[in-house]
Each structure stands twice: as C-alpha cells, then as structure tokens.
Amino acid sequence: MAEIHDQFDTVLILDFGSQYSHLITRRCREHNVYAELLPCTAKIADLHFKPKGIILSGSPYSVYDSGSPHVDPAVFDFGVPILGICYGLQEMAWQLKGEVQKCDHREYGFSQLQINKIHEGDSPVDALFRGLGEEMQVWMSHGDQLSAMPPNFHIIAHTNSAPYAAVAHDTKPFYGIQFHPEVTHSLRGKEVIGRFVLDICGCKPTWTMGEFIGKEIARIREICGPKGRVIGAVSGGVDSTVAAKLMHEAIGDRFQAIMVDNGVLRLNEAQQVNEMLNKNLGVNLTVVDASDLFLSRLKDVEDPEQKRKIIGNTFINVFEQEAAKIEAAADEEEKQGAEAKGRVEWLLQGTLYPDVIESISFKGPSATIKTHHNVGGLLKDMKLKLIEPLRELFKDEVRALGRLLSIPAPLVQRHPFPGPGLAIRILGPVTREQVRILQLADHIYIEEIRKAGLYDEISQAFAVLLPVRAVGVMGDARTYEQVIALRAVQSEDFMTADWYVFPAEVLRRISSRITNEVNGINRVTYDISSKPPATVEWL
Secondary structure: OOOHHHHOOEEEEEEOOOOOHHHHHHHHHHOOOEEEEEEOOOOHHHOOOOOOEEEEOOOOOOOOOOOOOOOOHHHHHOOOOEEEEOHHHHHHHHHOOOEEEEEEEEEEEEEEEEEOOOOOOOOOOOOOOOOOOOEEEEEEEEEEEEEEOOOOEEEEEEOOOOOOOEEEEOOOOEEEEOOOOOOOOOOOHHHHHHHHHHHHOOOOOOOOHHHHHHHHHHHHHHHHOOOOEEEEEOOOOHHHHHHHHHHHHHHHHHEEEEEEEOOOOOOOHHHHHHHHHHHHOOOOEEEEEOHHHHHHHHOOOOOHHHHHHHHHHHHHHHHHHHHHHHHHHHHHHHHOOOOOOOOEEEEEOOOOHHHHHHOOOOOOHHHOOOOOHHHHOOOOOOOOEEEOOOOOOOHHHHHHHHHHOOOOHHHHOOOOOOOOHHHHOEOOOOOHHHHHHHHHHHHHHHHHHHHOOOHHHOOEEEEEEEEEEEEEEEOOEEEEEEEEEEEEEEOOOOOOEEEOOOOHHHHHHHHHHHHHHOOOEEEEEEOOOOEOOOOOOOO
C-alpha cells in the first residue's frame, strides 16, 4: 500500500520540546515539501521511510544537563542532510565532540546575522545562505551556545554576541544555526529553510493539495478495495465535511456519512448539516439522534478529560450500531436477490495534524496538553478500523483541499468546532438547560460577528458557560445568574494563537443581546489570553 512518504519527498523534524517545532513543519510545507514531526526519541532503525533530510528542533533544555533529551546517534550516520536549530545545533555539536556552555546572559530577541564569505566568486557564501545577502535580521532565544566547534566544522555566520551563530561541516551536509528561522521575526528565515529542503536536501516541491487529492483518492481506493464500505463521523465542520467529500469522491455510495446528534451541538446544527451535505454536496447522510444517551453518560461529569473519553467512546458505540444496521439491511437486500454488498469495515474521521502533534510528546503521556477526541478518545477494542485521510494536514491545507473539491466558501471558511462539542465549553456538569443557554449565547455571538463583517478575520470564535454565578440587576430586581465568557482568536495553524481585538461597539452589542435574550445570563466577559500559555479551548 502506498504511503505518503512513498509519494512525496519528506523532511523529518525531530522535536526536542520547542514551542516552535510545528512552525518548522509549516515552513517546509510552504515550500511545497512534505514534512513530518516526530519526538526526538524516535529511533532511526524504527523509521518505515527514509527522509530526504532531518531537522533537529530547539528545546527549553540544556544538552549538558542530566535528563536532557538526546537524538539517536544513528542520525549522523544515516546519510542525509541535517539542520540543527538552536538546541538542535548544540545537540549536533555535543554529539560530534564539540563544546556547549551557558551564556553570560540569556539572548532573547532580534539580532543581526553577519554571513561569512567563503571566497570571492560565484558562490561567496555557503549553500544555506546563498543569494540571501551579507546580513539579515534573525530571532534568538537561547541560554546556551557553542564554545568550541566539533572537528571538521567551519563558521558560516556570526553575530556580535554569538561567534558560532551558524556552522557547517567541511564535507558532510550538516548545518547548525543558533537562531530560529521558523518564526516570522527572522525576516528571511523561511528562505533559509527553503535553501535547506530544496537545494541541500534536493526535495521536489510537489506537496500541493492538487497533487494530494489524486494520490489520496487512489490510496483510499486501495485501502477499501472494490467492495469495502465506510461510515463517516460528520459534524458539519470543515474537517469532517472535507473528509466526507473526499471519501465520496473516492468510493461514491459505498461511503455513508453519519451525523450523531449528541445533544451538545450548536443551535439547529443537525438540521443545517443534513441539508448542507445531502443537498449541496451529494453525500449520503444519516442523522442519528443519540442526545439522550450522551447526556445520560455525561450526567454529573465535570472533568474535561473524562468528558472527552465518554464522548469519544459513545461515538464509537453509536457508529458500530449504525454499521450493524447498514450491514443487516444489505443482508436483507441480498436475500431479495440484490447484488452482494461489501461489509462496513472502516470509520472515517477528520483528524488533523495539529491533533496528532498535541497528543504526542517525547516526555510521554504525562506531557500531553489534552487528549483530542479524534486521537485519544477511542475504544481499544473498537471493531471498525479508522481511516483518516486528513491526518497529515494542517487546517489551511484542509481549507485549500475543500476549495479544490468545490465545497462552498461559507463551509470551507467555517470556524472549527471540537468533536466533544459544547460539552467542553460548559465548565461544569452538562445538562439540557446548560446546553440551551450556551447554544443561544453562542448563536448570538457568531451572528453579530457575521453582521459586523469580521467572521473571516477570526480563526475561531465561541462562547463558554462558566460554572459561577454573579450578582446583577435587571429592572429593579436583583439577579444571581451565570456568566458567559467569549473567546476569539487569530491563528495560522492553531498551534499558537493571539486573541482578536474587537471594536468596542461590537462587543457592546454582543453583550447587550446575550444578557437581554438569554435567560439565565447576567454577565459577559471577554478572554484576552493567547496560546501559549492558554489553549484555544478552555477545556
């Protein structure tokens, strides 16, 4: 079976715990080169593919400290180009018999990189900086630096405070840089990464959604075979909609989309999604009302991880029941003389790459920020096999894929909605009354954002129902009711996010409408936390 690494040249990023590691992956993909992130503990012998190059990320650790993460030494004998970034540079030097020591002071912020000339002529600088001029603004974030280069390395760039700001091996394609080219503060950093992945690694820039569609459809057909059938977890969000449309393109009516009304959807969600997919996209869709089952299992549950597990497991229960019904109907048709149909073997999910990244860590499960419904909320003895065609994609890549699949713009640009739905936006026990309150508040919030023409400027916006009550006054009466928190962020890939700065008048209208139109709410607050240190969702 063809894997993605067989179809596209791949750069492997080994993550040492940097908050910027995902950005390295993004920058490679912006050059139309497929890149994959793995924990730095990955063993070279266990890889099921050979990358065209390897990038070692930054890290909050010091290479000389006990317990610091270290790369498999076999990396340096793997025969591919290597780029070490910040800690990655120090790790390379440490492994190859150089020296690393603590700086006199932590260097954090802008610095001017001076690129060393090797000789006069057509190639005055090393390949990593070729054509980028004599100096550039870069972003530093480190407390350690090289004090002595490993044998057979030479300096290719420096700053006033970092004499070994960039180094290269004399004969092997090994490079190390002290700055962070993946952040936008390094003004030509993306070009530096391009020099590495395109020129030094020799990757073909074929990673585009136009190329991905055909290859993924072929892969799906190979996986499912001529008769295999798939049921799909559809929520109406961008991810599941694109996944459903892609699956429909691959196997047609052998794909059955199923939307489970879990009782914690947005206002009128089930009806809207049914019309959207059936009418607009031609996807077979069945809506299953399982709200009583979900809400009964969520009764008195406050812990967010437990909510996610309950919802994930219940989803699988419902899907397996629906698969059994589909198979029973097919068996009955066969008895009546109809052509034999394949069995339901697969469950489609719209898992994305950020879901995968946030659910793995080189430090193990204890470092997981939170379990994603699409990744960690599934039954161990699940009968259906998962098929996740979007698992390697970032959100913007999914949107681009959706446009190529002719999905209407309002659908493609729709803000993300979590698998566990409003259950993780209700901080406290989930009841029908709490769901009603949040549905109405969230509906007003999004409606006003659209009216103001701000929806497409915001990456994600939603309301959260807090488990506190506040004193208020309406008319001449004292009230003691609940509080709604509003969240809106701008983000490139949801690995980092900044809070959105609303015009004051828009927030005033939103607050006024919610407190006047939603019984049970007398106070509205706005969340101005960025990610990190906060996450986008509250739970």
